[in-house]
Amino acid sequence: MTDFDTLLYEKQDGIAYVTLNRPEALNAYNIQMRDDLYQILSAIKDDDEVLVAIFKGAGKKAFCAGADLSEFLSAPSPVVARQVRFERDVWRLFLNIPQPLIAALHGYVLGSGIEIALCCDIRIASEDSQFGMPEVDLGIIPAAGGTQTLPRTVGQGKALEMLLANPWISAEEAYHIGLVNRVVPIDELLKAAEEIAKKIASCNPTAVRYAKQAVVRGLDQSLAEGLDLEKRLVSQLRALRAK
Numbered sequence: 001m002t003d004f005d006t007l008l009y010e011k012q013d014g015i016a017y018v019t020l021n022r023p024e025a026l027n028a029y030n031i032q033m034r035d036d037l038y039q040i041l042s043a044i045k046d047d048d049e050v051l052v053a054i055f056k057g058a059g060k061k062a063f064c065a066g067a068d069l070s071e072f073l074s075a076p077s078p079v080v081a082r083q084v085r086f087e088r089d090v091w092r093l094f095l096n097i098p099q100p101l102i103a104a105l106h107g108y109v110l111g112s113g114i115e116i117a118l119c120c121d122i123r124i125a126s127e128d129s130q131f132g133m134p135e136v137d138l139g140i141i142p143a144a145g146g147t148q149t150l151p152r153t154v155g156q157g158k159a160l161e162m163l164l165a166n167p168w169i170s171a172e173e174a175y176h177i178g179l180v181n182r183v184v185p186i187d188e189l190l191k192a193a194e195e196i197a198k199k200i201a202s203c204n205p206t207a208v209r210y211a212k213q214a215v216v217r218g219l220d221q222s223l224a225e226g227l228d229l230e231k232r233l234v235s236q237l238r239a240l241r242a243k
């Protein structure tokens, strides 16, 4: 187990576990967490031993209650923030991790909490989860990719309703709109995420990465370009397997 200030990192049998670890602040996302996340994601990306990763939150109450509100007034100026973001674009890195990522969600999943979950490929929620995007109430807009990843996941109408009117939604509703893949009792959450992770880890790692790439990159392209991408990946995989 490797400890960062705000995250715990563990690796076992090809599965990486990343735990948001500020339970006293409901795992709110702060600048230190951004830096820790950047380091861990970079390590995961370059580590062939990691076949799949699970993201979860410490404590009973929350996966993540959004951006750390106590840093609102002390955050760097927009110019500095833009520079830091350019040099350390944690969200672009998150969305470019080649291995599958699974989010195990419980309790409050708000703002950046939803955005972190949306950077993952598969989302499992416990029955007690509550989802909300409070940014516009605070006079800001999501800055962790949410304006792009939410509509790509739940469709434009539902995404705009969540972003503009901030109705908090239950795990059940999150399942109905396609925000999460599955809802399970809280004491089965990690087990459910691990079952999927183990199944993925038992498959051919290159095939798994290529399948993820085909879907994720393909969705940003036209159907014709996506089909070309698939064709290229099929040939590359075939060539690799023939070696």
Ligand code: COA
Pocket: 024, 025, 026, 028, 065, 066, 067, 068, 069, 070, 108, 110, 111, 112, 134, 135, 138
């Ligand atoms: N940033 C910083 N600290 C946060 C936080 C956040 N986003 N969310 C919760 N906390 C802290 C609280 O300040 C409190 O700290 P304290 O014990 O030192 O007072 C602790 O976490 C527990 O939160 P609390 O508000 O007591 O729990 P609750 O169950 O009564 O309410 C929420 C939970 C999520 C409804 C409430 O904490 C909340 O509204 N948080 C802000 C959500 C938000 O707007 N996030 C920003 C999205 S952009």
